[in-house]
Amino acid sequence: MPLHERDIYYFIDVTVAYLNKVTGNEIVLRDPTIEFQSLVFSAYTGLLHLKGGAEGFVYITASQEFLQHLYTARHSRGRFTEENCRDVMNDIATAIAHNVHKRFGPALHVSEPRIFSTVPDDPIEMPPAVFVQPFSWRNELAYFVLGLNSSQIT
């Protein structure tokens, strides 16, 4: 049984909640789109595969500057490196996975986060369409991307 939209929205909800916690509620949701032709990847991406109640994937992808602002908001000092970018992205993806697991339990299997820069090493199969929810903070953009397999449309 495919997840209800309320349950799917929970993924976006926990992402925004996590980012707002770090940024002091400064995340702005931009107008979402549905993309039919291509997946969108920014500088760094945290990918989670879904199985069970929803089959497909979610990922967060963000510019380096967006992650740098997040890093600075949390650590306030220290040199910002590529490793920091990956760590920040890993924290976001892990927070999503943790919250989703807490809510859905074994009914929905969420993979370990896969973090990569630019584009994935292993190609991701493009579903018929992906849902893209952009966020902005301090003029920098990040994107929540949801791709459900076509079996999720009964």
Place this chain on the structure above:
Amino acid sequence: MTGTEIYKRTATYERDAQAIRLHAPQWKLLLAYDGQRTLAEVALSADVPFAEALPLTEKFLDRGWIEEQPITLDQYLERAGMHGVSATGTAVPPAVILHEPKPETQKLPSLDAEKIVAPPPPQNIAPSASLARGSMRLSAVIDSIISAAGNNSLGQLLAYRVFLRVPPDLLLAEGIATVHLVNDSSLVRNETLQRAISNAFNEIVKKSLPDSVFAAA
């Protein structure tokens, strides 16, 4: 400005062209005005979001580089999907209504986007009951879905479920690679695609698509 206006470049543009300095996407839009296609069609062909095309068009008008191209009634009727004055008598045809978006705040990703082509259509499209003849306004389809969901955020995800059922190659053939869930300006003219969207709406929303999503023909 609604998107139905037709513009052409002017003599001022021809005179000033060598001195004009624009970014490449702006040139693409400026060079796309041909005195034949509507602003909405020109924006689509130039890959410029409609919301960005509006202020640019105003800028070009202000500079005198383009001007509106009046069209005859026959041309208008042809564009509206009718077959000339003789076929319609003297009735004034209803306007083709395009959705006029507010200034768009969203910046679509340019970045290092990986292009992965969508798979072929997963299903056959069964002919459905009678459909109106005019173009289908995607903005109105999305509004109907959101209205059925009773909640904006959930409605947008429901719209995603609906469009998961629409063969992507039909959308791409119509020049639709992206559906904006707020203020989409696309018009669907292809009847097969209209049927596919209508069927997907029926199956997911469990209602019939209202006739109001069609621009009057």
